Amino acid sequence: MVDIQADSKVKVHVENMNFYYGPVQALFDINLDIPEKKVTALIGPSGCGKSTFLRTLNRMNDIIDGTRIEGKVMIDDKDIYDPMTDVVELRKKVGMIFQKSNPFPKSIFDNIAYGPRIHGVKDKNKLMDIVESCLIKSALWDEVKDRLEKNAMGLSGGQQQRLCIARALAINPDVVLMDEPASALDPKSTLKIEDLINELKKDYTIIIVTHNMQQAGRVSDHTAFFYEGRLIEFGATEQIFTKPNQKQTEDYITGRFG
Amino acid sequence: MRGITYLVVLFIAYIIIDILIHGLPTISWDFLTGDPEKSGAEGGIFPAILGTLYLVVGTIAVALPLGMFSAVYLTEYAKQNKLAQSIRMAIVTLAGIPSIVFGLFGLGLFVITLNFGSSILAGSLTLACMILPTIIVASEESLKSVPQYMREGSLALGATKWETIYKNVLPYALPGMLTGSILGIGRAAGETAPILLTAAAFFLPELPTSVFDPVMALPYHLYILATQHPEAQKILPMQYGTALVLLFLVVGLNLVAIILRIRVRKKYKW
Numbered sequence: 001m002v003d004i005q006a007d008s009k010v011k012v013h014v015e016n017m018n019f020y021y022g023p024v025q026a027l028f029d030i031n032l033d034i035p036e037k038k039v040t041a042l043i044g045p046s047g048c049g050k051s052t053f054l055r056t057l058n059r060m061n062d063i064i065d066g067t068r069i070e071g072k073v074m075i076d077d078k079d080i081y082d083p084m085t086d087v088v089e090l091r092k093k094v095g096m097i098f099q100k101s102n103p104f105p106k107s108i109f110d111n112i113a114y115g116p117r118i119h120g121v122k123d124k125n126k127l128m129d130i131v132e133s134c135l136i137k138s139a140l141w142d143e144v145k146d147r148l149e150k151n152a153m154g155l156s157g158g159q160q161q162r163l164c165i166a167r168a169l170a171i172n173p174d175v176v177l178m179d180e181p182a183s184a185l186d187p188k189s190t191l192k193i194e195d196l197i198n199e200l201k202k203d204y205t206i207i208i209v210t211h212n213m214q215q216a217g218r219v220s221d222h223t224a225f226f227y228e229g230r231l232i233e234f235g236a237t238e239q240i241f242t243k244p245n246q247k248q249t250e251d252y253i254t255g256r257f258g
Numbered sequence: 259m260r261g262i263t264y265l266v267v268l269f270i271a272y273i274i275i276d277i278l279i280h281g282l283p284t285i286s287w288d289f290l291t292g293d294p295e296k297s298g299a300e301g302g303i304f305p306a307i308l309g310t311l312y313l314v315v316g317t318i319a320v321a322l323p324l325g326m327f328s329a330v331y332l333t334e335y336a337k338q339n340k341l342a343q344s345i346r347m348a349i350v351t352l353a354g355i356p357s358i359v360f361g362l363f364g365l366g367l368f369v370i371t372l373n374f375g376s377s378i379l380a381g382s383l384t385l386a387c388m389i390l391p392t393i394i395v396a397s398e399e400s401l402k403s404v405p406q407y408m409r410e411g412s413l414a415l416g417a418t419k420w421e422t423i424y425k426n427v428l429p430y431a432l433p434g435m436l437t438g439s440i441l442g443i444g445r446a447a448g449e450t451a452p453i454l455l456t457a458a459a460f461f462l463p464e465l466p467t468s469v470f471d472p473v474m475a476l477p478y479h480l481y482i483l484a485t486q487h488p489e490a491q492k493i494l495p496m497q498y499g500t501a502l503v504l505l506f507l508v509v510g511l512n513l514v515a516i517i518l519r520i521r522v523r524k525k526y527k528w
Binding site for chain 1: 337338405407408409410411412413414415416417418421425426430
């Protein structure tokens with residue numbers, strides 16, 4: 001079922017993973033290899049477990065009381081649920097963009113410098129370099145370079161989301177998780193985010209949850225279809241969208257449900 | 259509804275105006291800075307003003323950090339189980355306990371058992387116990403109003419739990435925490451019963467020099483002048499003057515905290 005092009009290395013390896021919210025099982029026996037420096041889209045109807053799956057990759061579910069996970073999640077051949085794993089190190093390596101853009105009510109500069117400062121960067125010039133390069137990477141620099149000290153809450157929705165991307169890049173991650181990053185944005189801002197994703201995949205492994213079929217088609221190299229907590233099908237996006245192997249995938253993609 | 263609101267405002271206005279009219283003529287430099295003479299029938303109330311300030315500062319120093327950290331523990335760290343619920347219930351119940359009971363508790367624990375004597379320390383600790391529930395409940399509400407995505411955003415950047423709380427939750431919750439604490443501290447400044455048994459003296463020849471000394475205090479002074487003094491009717495101006503100063507102090511305290519809150523609010527708005 002897994003067909004990854006031979007030229008790319010596996011970045012995230014998930015093996016027999018089950019996940020529970022208290023007594024309720026949310027993910028069933030997930031097996032998945034996510035390739036490095038590609039965009040992998042996770043699609044499926046609401047409540048299918050795709051966001052839950054995404055949040056297992058940086059252990060964000062840890063903060064919810066009563067959650068439990070079984071099986072293996074390996075990033076760069078290291079089991080991230082090993083008791084020896086440093087969650088802080090993991091989250092430095094695996095950045096995350098949330099569905100609702102969540103800039104902190106601080107200046108644009110302080111937002112991006114938040115991560116580096118936490119990890120010990122104090123030098124003002126160095127922080128400035130990081131802020132500049134991350135804003136350039138997230139295609140926001142030209143719009144905000146003259147008002148870095150202004151409160152980030154004054155930015156438009158699309159700008160806020162790109163700021164959040166810049167903030168995530170500032171800690172220099174390998175993997176960037178995106179949880180429906182454009183679902184609250186207008187079409188123009190959405191397009192900007194998608195262009196950005198295309199740009200970023202040169203340097204980062206991107207895993208994106210999306211409700212938007214066209215978006216998955218436009219930005220991703222691989223697509224995983226989730227349904228009722230199970231991974232139904234995983235493959236090259238083109239194949240999933242044109243000739244899916246599973247009936248359920250086809251039904252979903254052609255809009256028969258979901 | 260509107261009628262009732264006006265009625266309440268009318269009552270408050272009546273009380274304030276009454277105190278102002280009768281109290282203002284008494285207020286003078288000598289009254290504010292002088293020592294009481296002839297059992298408070300003449301002279302000033304300076305030791306009582308100072309004593310109340312000491313008690314308020316002591317109460318803030320104990321209750322504010324304790325209350326805020328308790329609230330942080332309860333909202334951010336404690337598992338939301340039966341134990342946390344019982345603790346919450348206990349705190350809310352504590353808020354409804356009559357202040358004289360706190361006074362007796364303070365007398366038993368701080369004055370006698372811990373042997374602090376009737377002192378600033380014992381009084382401040384007693385008042386702190388009394389206003390802790392107010393501070394904890396208000397702080398909890400304020401912490402809960404900080405959106406969850408602030409915490410997630412920070413954690414996702416590799417911040418530890420404490421870094422997240424310290425840098426990305428507390429700053430935004432602080433204005434609300436202060437607002438709640440103001441109410442408690444204002445109450446502490448005006449309470450008589452808790453300090454009656456733990457800190458206050460009606461007349462002291464000297465100002466306190468350490469936290470183990472007893473103090474005079476405005477509400478207690480007023481209470482004695484109004485009810486225990488042999489010539490209570492004759493010294494009405496002194497009573498009104500003391501009441502006015504106490505009122506002014508409490509309002510002043512609230513103002514300081516409100517200004518502080520507005521300034522923090524401006525810095526962190528979302």
